[in-house]
Amino acid sequence: MKTCAIVDLLTNSKTSINEHYPKLKNIQVIGVDISEQRMHLCRNIVEKYHVNKTTCGDEINKNVKSRISLYCADGKTFGTNLFDPSTLIFDSIVALEEEAQKGERKRMNKSARARHNRKLRKVVSDEMKSKSNHEGTDKDDVIITVPLFDHVLVDAECSTDGAVRHMMHKLKKHDTACTQNLKLTDTNNLLSLVKLQKDLINSGFRLLKPGGILVYSTCSLSTEQNEDVVSWLLQEYSMDAYLIPVSFADEFKIDDNKDMIFEGSLGGTVRFHPNVVIQTEVDFNSRNAMFGGGFFLAKIGKRVT
Amino acid sequence: MKAELPQHLKPIPVSWLPKQLSFYAIPITYSLVKSNLFKDGRIYGMDVSSGAAVSALLLKDHDRKCNFDDNRKIIMNRSFDNQTSLRVLDLCCAPGKWLLSFKYYYQYHIAS
Numbered sequence: 095m096k097t098c099a100i101v102d103l104l105t106n107s108k109t110s111i112n113e114h115y116p117k118l119k120n121i122q123v124i125g126v127d128i129s130e131q132r133m134h135l136c137r138n139i140v141e142k143y144h145v146n147k148t149t150c151g152d153e154i155n156k157n158v159k160s161r162i163s164l165y166c167a168d169g170k171t172f173g174t175n176l177f178d179p180s181t182l183i184f185d186s187i188v189a190l191e192e193e194a195q196k197g198e199r200k201r202m203n204k205s206a207r208a209r210h211n212r213k214l215r216k217v218v219s220d221e222m223k224s225k226s227n228h229e230g231t232d233k234d235d236v237i238i239t240v241p242l243f244d245h246v247l248v249d250a251e252c253s254t255d256g257a258v259r260h261m262m263h264k265l266k267k268h269d270t271a272c273t274q275n276l277k278l279t280d281t282n283n284l285l286s287l288v289k290l291q292k293d294l295i296n297s298g299f300r301l302l303k304p305g306g307i308l309v310y311s312t313c314s315l316s317t318e319q320n321e322d323v324v325s326w327l328l329q330e331y332s333m334d335a336y337l338i339p340v341s342f343a344d345e346f347k348i349d350d351n352k353d354m355i356f357e358g359s360l361g362g363t364v365r366f367h368p369n370v371v372i373q374t375e376v377d378f379n380s381r382n383a384m385f386g387g388g389f390f391l392a393k394i395g396k397r398v399t
Numbered sequence: 400m401k402a403e404l405p406q407h408l409k410p411i412p413v414s415w416l417p418k419q420l421s422f423y424a425i426p427i428t429y430s431l432v433k434s435n436l437f438k439d440g441r442i443y444g445m446d447v448s449s450g451a452a453v454s455a456l457l458l459k460d461h462d463r464k465c466n467f468d469d470n471r472k473i474i475m476n477r478s479f480d481n482q483t484s485l486r487v488l489d490l491c492c493a494p495g496k497w498l499l500s501f502k503y504y505y506q507y508h509i510a511s
Contacts, residue, residue: 097413097447098431099500100421120484121505125492132493139495142440144502149440160502169490243488245456247497249449250490298490309456313448339463340455342415355415362463364455366448383424384413389448393455393462 097386121160124243126172133166137184140164145189162186163217169248170293173301175237179218188213236300244306248298250291252312252319253277253284256388258368278316291323299327299335304398307338311391315367320390321360327394337362338393354385363392413447417460420504422450445496453500 125140127133140162142149165172167181192210196202202210225241253275254260276283295310302308310327312319328335339362343355356365368388410423424447431437431444455461487501 096427097422097424098442098444100423100442115482117483118485123487123498123501125489125498127491127493136493136495140498143499151440158506160506162498243486245487247456247489294490301488307456309452311452340461341463342451342461383411386447391452391455
């Protein structure tokens with residue numbers, strides 16, 4: 095019902111990745127979200143685990159540098175001529191430099207803020223310059239302005255009907271969003287939500303490198319927002335996109351998974367049914383504890399042409 | 400964490416996700432935010448279903464074996480031998496747990 099990832103234990107094995115990328119030196123992770131409020135929270139979390147010396151831990155592997163940048167921008171147009179480069183609100187290299195310089199001072203004064211903004215602008219212009227020329231225009235004649243990505247995650251906005259814990263929390267507060275989920279039940283609302291999801295997956299796919307991997311996910315279990323969106327993309331990019339079938343139940347040989355993890359109506363996609371068992375201390379056991387919220391995911395590859 | 404939890408409530412490793420991702424189930428009554436491990440940045444909370452998305456995106460462990468045509472085999476065998484940098488994009492990233500899981504996964508799983 096509740097899970098966490100333990101950072102320290104991640105050092106236990108150093109296998110798989112090395113086989114795929116033996117010379118890897120730099121990882122660049124870019125996060126985009128449209129909501130200023132959510133992005134503020136996101137920035138705090140990234141600062142805690144990546145910048146702040148007392149909470150970010152020791153950098154165990156000095157051979158590989160990771161950089162995280164955050165844009166408070168519309169995911170539908172990110173990385174194209176339609177997106178505004180000044181939406182970069184955080185870059186971990188700039189943040190780490192400033193962390194090293196600032197010493198005791200907590201707040202930035204006017205000139206420090208101006209310097210900060212100049213640095214961020216330079217990060218964006220460097221990013222755009224590093225785009226190679228062959229990564230040309232998209233089929234909708236949208237010009238892509240950033241280098242393409244190896245991995246893209248599109249966890250689209252959805253009607254959140256699978257997020258049971260979140261819904262129960264709302265129910266306690268007598269929030270009508272869970273008893274009248276208009277995003278799901280009102281036809282027009284649902285249509286505009288599905289349109290947004292198609293625009294997001296389309297945007298993610300056009301920013302994907304040939305040979306790269308995209309995962310589309312939602313915390314809804316409605317077919318319109320999941321299988322239908324993925325099928326639409328596969329049709330729209332029938333020459334380039336293909337579904338990579340995944341399964342979480344077979345590989346790990348746990349029979350118990352069978353009533354929690356299902357194949358979607360589009361073969362090769364996965365649906366996780368929500369775990370509604372409340373884990374009190376008394377009945378905390380491995381069977382019930384291992385599953386979380388309702389969730390859908392599909393893995394899509396881009397052909398090398 | 401074991402020290403912070405009563406004896407009978409040990410965190411349980413999530414068996415259907417690869418060990419490298421280090422996902423553990425904890426009792427709902429255990430407050431992550433109040434724990435010292437969380438305050439020190441040594442753990443972060445994430446729904447296990449979201450962990451599945453990370454795993455599908457970065458790893459091949461869950462890919463079902465199927466008979467791809469030759470064209471697809473070529474795609475699968477694309478060589479990454481000379482790639483020195485890797486770019487990852489998250490289009491609806493808040494609150495940011497996924498960004499962290501990408502960073503930790505890549506940083507810790509490359510032989511130094």
